[in-house]
Amino acid sequence: MATLNDPNMDLQEFAQELAYAVEGPDRAALATLSPEARQAQLAARHALHKYLTDVWQAAKRRDEDPANNPEYTGIAALRDLMMYLVEFTSQAE
Numbered sequence: 001m002a003t004l005n006d007p008n009m010d011l012q013e014f015a016q017e018l019a020y021a022v023e024g025p026d027r028a029a030l031a032t033l034s035p036e037a038r039q040a041q042l043a044a045r046h047a048l049h050k051y052l053t054d055v056w057q058a059a060k061r062r063d064e065d066p067a068n069n070p071e072y073t074g075i076a077a078l079r080d081l082m083m084y085l086v087e088f089t090s091q092a093e
Contacts, residue, residue: 011077019084026085030092042089049082 030038055075059066066072 011073012080015077015081016084019081019088023084023088026088027092030089033092038089038092042086045082045086045089049079049086052079052082 030041033041052075056066056072056079059069059072066075
């Protein structure tokens with residue numbers, strides 16, 4: 001079994017698989033929310049995605065290369081996961 005510290009583990013691929021694994025239950029839960037509550041979920045998910053993007057961009061401003069730095073692999077994976085969760089919420093009715 002691969003662990004999160006396994007250099008062969010692709011965390012971004014894992015994040016995508018995780019998003020697909022939670023998609024059904026997440027969409028079902030979102031469908032039960034009022035429009036206001038869904039909007040709050042969307043805002044919260046956007047906020048976390050923005051924070052992760054800000055962390056990524058801050059590294060770039062420091063002339064780091066987060067795309068090729070293993071320390072930022074988790075940030076990239078979480079950004080991808082949040083992108084999916086924002087999408088699910090945006091599509092919820």
